[in-house]
Amino acid sequence: MAKNNSNFLFQRKFAFDYWDKKTTSLSFDFAKDYKKFLSSCKTERKTVNWIEGEARKIGYQVLQNIGPNTKKPKSLAGKKFYNINRGKSIIFAHFGKKKISDGLHLISAHIDSPRLDLKMQPFYEQEHLGYLKTHYYGGIKKYQWTALPLAIYGVVVKTGGSVINIELGEKEDEPVLMISDLLPHLSKEQMEKKLEEAVKAEELNLIIGNIAQPGKKEEENRVKKNLLSLLNKKYDITEEDFISADLEIVPVGQARDLGFDSSLITGYGQDDKICAFAASRALFDLKNPEFTSLVILVDREEIGSEGATGATSNFIIDFIGELLYLEQGEYNENYLRDVLSLSKAISADVTAGFDPDYADVFDPNNTARLGAGVVLVKYTGQKGKAYTSEATAEYMAYIRKILNTAKINWQTGSLGKIDIGGGGTIAMFLARHNVDIVDCGPPILSMHAPFEISSKADLYSSYQFYKAFFGAKK
Structure with missing residues (x-):
């Protein structure tokens, strides 16, 4: 049967062209909260303190002193825990209906900035x-x-x-x-x-x-x-x-609306606090998740993620091990590795937005546009895909299904033309533990400048996706 040729095409859609007034209004309201956060949280310590305060308001408790004398709850579904590492990284967990043995849903972002x-x-x-x-x-x-x-x-x-x-x-x-x-x-x-x-x-x-x-x-x-x-x-x-x-x-300076239509945001440290905010809000707004869901906010990404508060630290795996102990009443290394292999993760990080004033460094087909939604990035890295992980085709299909089922504005992206430069994220560090992971976050302009530029549409699309990811039934 003949089909409309337009159905064969993947088309980038700009959110404000398709959203109704209610969704547009919600995105602007969401951005107000984000700007307050961004203005107040210019360092890792400030970010950790702010997000901890928000978590405690909705019942998150510190996970500590897990061991042989720990009393196992009758039911863990709906329980919420967190822990802080040296005041500069933080991790949250919301227990789901399924056991941890069915895998976790993880979103990781970094909270340090140049x-x-x-x-x-x-x-x-x-x-x-x-x-x-x-x-x-x-x-x-x-x-x-x-x-x-x-x-x-x-x-x-x-x-x-x-x-x-x-x-x-x-x-x-x-x-x-x-x-x-x-x-x-x-x-x-x-x-x-x-x-x-x-x-x-x-x-x-x-x-x-x-x-x-x-x-x-x-x-x-x-x-x-x-x-x-x-x-x-x-x-x-x-x-x-x-x-x-x-x-x-x-x-110095507060995050501000940018443009005559106030559709954009400028502020310091949007890489990667925009993802930290969107992911945290998605977890905090979560009701009765199927899978135990975690947000991991780490330090030191901008300098390679090494160090006790970075993504290479055992802090992350130790926290997951304590969750398992809480559920099983014992610690088993093989069991932990099995859980990680069944888990699904998002590396929530920004990517380059296409800047018409510097068009020569971008591949137009494979670069995200501001306002066209959250960006799915199969791999980052440099030159011949060095210093990165790469999501499998199967996992890319899984993420696409979530995006399309939830009717979220999304697009693909990459970090410029091959051999011009490149960069990495923390995806490869979780991938080392045999976790399926892909980069997904909003595009920005003027990345790493004192003041970066983002779109309210992309911020809200990222939040929508992170929430849908946590809410996935499979």
Whole structure:
């Protein structure tokens, strides 16, 4: 029987062209909550604290002290647990109707973003100006971080164990920090350099003050001493205390609507907090899941995922092992591996959106567009598919069925033309445990810039998909 040729085509659909007014309104309301989250959670610690607070409101409890003396509940269906790893990663579980032996449904995302960190001994003075030395974190374009108002977030831990929280620069009545830029009148040589070389890493130094401590004018480091004195009065810390500190430098500014139609969002750290928010909300809105469902939010993805709080840490597998212990009353390594092999996972991460101003680096057929929905990415990596996992055809078909059955706006994507660049996600680290996994998240523009751009349509489509994934019956 002859069919309409248009049925044979896969067509990208822009959500606002197809959604009714109610769905469009829901997407805008969802974006309001997201912008509040994004503005409040610029670091991993802030994100963990915020999401933990939301989880506790709806009955999530800390999973701890699991062992021989643990009392096994009569029924685990509907029970909700979480755990935090060193204040910088967090994992949630909502027990489903089926036993864990039938497999888990997992969504993983990362909550770190490119930024500047302070060096262990950052303070110095030069030409009567006080400075802090930084070390950039993740893939940044260094020139984008000059002449930009910056805030400082983090903790200083003293040898006695007390933790000093520092947040400065975000409120309107607080001073900001800044890295100077060279005036154009004297920039001839600088502007003839490659962009990568125009601003060097060791030049990303924060200006922090100009007033000297009273004393002899010939005395050295009077500005530095005055600044350390001010910090000591406010926080009761000394220069040595900065050796045991996690202090991050991020752009000042709230997440905002972008465009005359307010259809877009701009803000710092959307890679990958947009997925962390959408996945967490999907789990928190879940009612009576068939499978035990987890959201895993990790640190250190932007620098390779190594470390105790990254995706390569045993924290994730240990948590799943404790869930099994809670269900079975014992721990069995083979059983754990069987469960992982039956599990299904999403690596919730952003991908590149097609930018018409830089069209030469994109493959038009295989690059996502802003506003056309959540993006299904079979593989990431570099050059000949290096440094990545790749979803099987069978798993891609499984995900497609969920997307189409739930009538979610979706599209495919990749990270630019082959051999131009590339990048990876945390998918390959869960895949090492024999878990089926695929990358799926919204596209963004200006990735890794101080302020990135996303679409409200793609944010909401991602939430819809993550919720449908958790709600799958098979």
